[in-house]
Amino acid sequence: MKLLSVKMNDFLYYVGVNDRDTHLFENIWPLENGVSYNSYLIVAEKTALLDTVKITKVSDFTTKLREAIGDRDLDYLVVHHMEPDHSGSIETIRELYPNVKIVGNKKTIEFLNEFYGITDNLVEIKDGESLDLGSRKLTFYTTPMVHWPESMVSYEEYSKTLFSQDAFGGFGALDGTIFDDEINLDFYHSETRRYYSNIVGKFSKSVQFALKKLSPLDIKMVCPVHGPIWRANPGKIIELYDKWSSYQVEEGVIICYGSMYGNTQTMAEVIARELAEQGIKNIKIFDVSKTHHSYILSEIWKYKAVILGSCTYNNDMFPVMSNLVNTLRMNKIENHLIGVFGSYSWSGGAVKSLKEFAEDGKYELIEPVVEAKCTAKEADIEELKKLAKNIADKLKADR
Structure with missing residues (x-):
C-alpha cells in the first residue's frame, strides 16, 4: 500500500513535498502558509519523473519516489523548469538512478551544465516533439519567459493532463489535500493571485502567448509544480491566469x-x-x-x-x-x-x-x-x- 505518495490514476503518482520551514520564497516573499514543491512520476513501459524538489526536502521526496516506483529503474527525468526549487534534487536522483536520462530543451541543457556541471545522459527535446514511454507519451511545448527562458510544459494525451511547471501554480502548502476538489478554493485563490502577481506577473505578455499556444489542447487536469492539482475544474485556473495576464481588473x-x-x-x-x-x-x-x-x-x-x-x-x-x-x-x-x-x-x-x-x-x-x-x-x-x-x-x- 502506498502511504506517502498519492496514486492519481492508473499510471501517475504524486511524489511532491511540502515546505513549511522556509520563511521567504526566493528569500523575498513571505510564506506564512508554506509552499509545495510538486513532482510527478509516470509508470508505464518506461518510467519518467517530472521535475524534482528543493534540495532541503530531498529526503521526503526520495522516500515518496522509492515507494511509488518500487523496484523499477527510473528511465527519464523530465526537467520543465530549472529554478533550483525544482531542479535542486537532480544530482541526488542521478546518484540513486545512474542510468536515468535527463530530458530538456536546448536552454535547459545549458542550465544543467551551468548549475550542476551535468553534461552526460541528456536528451534534447524540441518544441512539439514527444517522449515515448510505451502506452503513454509526453508532448512538449516551449513556453519561454513563463517565467524563465528554458520553461516548457508537457501534455499527456491519454489522460489529457498538462504538466505546467510554474504556470498555474500558487503559494500555500497542501495540508493533506492535493486536488482542487479537496481544498478551500477561497484561500488558494488569494495565494495563487499573490504568487502570480509577484512571481509571474512581469511576464504577462509571455503568459498570454503561452495560453494561445496551448489553447488547442483538450486539458482535463493541470499539474503545476506549486499549489493544488486542478482535476475537477482545470478551466478555472486557466481562466484566472488569462484574467491576470490580460490585466482584467x-x-x-x-x-x-x-x-x-x-x-x-x-x-x-x-x-x-x-x-x-x-x-x-x-x-x-x-x-x-x-x-x-x-x-x-x-x-x-x-x-x-x-x-x-x-x-x-x-x-x-x-x-x-x-x-x-x-x-x-x-x-x-x-x-x-x-x-x-x-x-x-x-x-x-x-x-x-x-x-x-x-x-x-x-x-x-x-x-x-x-x-x-x-x-x-x-x-x-x-x-x-x-x-x-x-x-x-x-x-x-x-x-
Missing part, C-alpha cells in the same frame, strides 16, 4: 501610504472616506511599513485604482514606499488608474518622485496631485476629496 481602490508620524496616514483616511461617500465599496488601505509589498501587489493586481501616498524622507520617498514603487515598476502593471499624495516638513521630494513614477508607467494619472506641508490643512483636504471623487467618477463610468 475589478472596481476598487487600493490606498498605500508611508507615514512616520501619522500625517500622511490622515490624508489616506480622508481619501478613503470620500471614496466611500462616492459609492465605492472595495477600498483597502495599507501601511507599507506593516504589510509586505507582495500582499499589496496582489491586491493592486485585482483592483482598478491605486493611490500612493508618502511622507518625504531625506528629500525622497519614504524608503518602504520606495520598495513598493520599485516592485510596481518591475512588474509593469497596465490598465490602472493612479493617484498621488503626500507630505513634507522643510523640503519636498516624495510626491515629485511618486508623480514621476506614475507618469513613466502605463498608468492613467488622476489629478489633483496633493502635497501638504507638515499637516493637511483645509485646502489640502478639499484637494484630497477632489482626487477621491475624480477616481470614483472614473470607476463608476466603467460600470
Whole structure:
C-alpha cells in the first residue's frame, strides 16, 4: 500500500513535498502558509519523473519516489523548469538512478551544465516533439519567459493532463489535500493571485502567448509544480491566469501610504472616506511599513485604482514606499488608474518622485496631485476629496 505518495490514476503518482520551514520564497516573499514543491512520476513501459524538489526536502521526496516506483529503474527525468526549487534534487536522483536520462530543451541543457556541471545522459527535446514511454507519451511545448527562458510544459494525451511547471501554480502548502476538489478554493485563490502577481506577473505578455499556444489542447487536469492539482475544474485556473495576464481588473481602490508620524496616514483616511461617500465599496488601505509589498501587489493586481501616498524622507520617498514603487515598476502593471499624495516638513521630494513614477508607467494619472506641508490643512483636504471623487467618477463610468 502506498502511504506517502498519492496514486492519481492508473499510471501517475504524486511524489511532491511540502515546505513549511522556509520563511521567504526566493528569500523575498513571505510564506506564512508554506509552499509545495510538486513532482510527478509516470509508470508505464518506461518510467519518467517530472521535475524534482528543493534540495532541503530531498529526503521526503526520495522516500515518496522509492515507494511509488518500487523496484523499477527510473528511465527519464523530465526537467520543465530549472529554478533550483525544482531542479535542486537532480544530482541526488542521478546518484540513486545512474542510468536515468535527463530530458530538456536546448536552454535547459545549458542550465544543467551551468548549475550542476551535468553534461552526460541528456536528451534534447524540441518544441512539439514527444517522449515515448510505451502506452503513454509526453508532448512538449516551449513556453519561454513563463517565467524563465528554458520553461516548457508537457501534455499527456491519454489522460489529457498538462504538466505546467510554474504556470498555474500558487503559494500555500497542501495540508493533506492535493486536488482542487479537496481544498478551500477561497484561500488558494488569494495565494495563487499573490504568487502570480509577484512571481509571474512581469511576464504577462509571455503568459498570454503561452495560453494561445496551448489553447488547442483538450486539458482535463493541470499539474503545476506549486499549489493544488486542478482535476475537477482545470478551466478555472486557466481562466484566472488569462484574467491576470490580460490585466482584467475589478472596481476598487487600493490606498498605500508611508507615514512616520501619522500625517500622511490622515490624508489616506480622508481619501478613503470620500471614496466611500462616492459609492465605492472595495477600498483597502495599507501601511507599507506593516504589510509586505507582495500582499499589496496582489491586491493592486485585482483592483482598478491605486493611490500612493508618502511622507518625504531625506528629500525622497519614504524608503518602504520606495520598495513598493520599485516592485510596481518591475512588474509593469497596465490598465490602472493612479493617484498621488503626500507630505513634507522643510523640503519636498516624495510626491515629485511618486508623480514621476506614475507618469513613466502605463498608468492613467488622476489629478489633483496633493502635497501638504507638515499637516493637511483645509485646502489640502478639499484637494484630497477632489482626487477621491475624480477616481470614483472614473470607476463608476466603467460600470
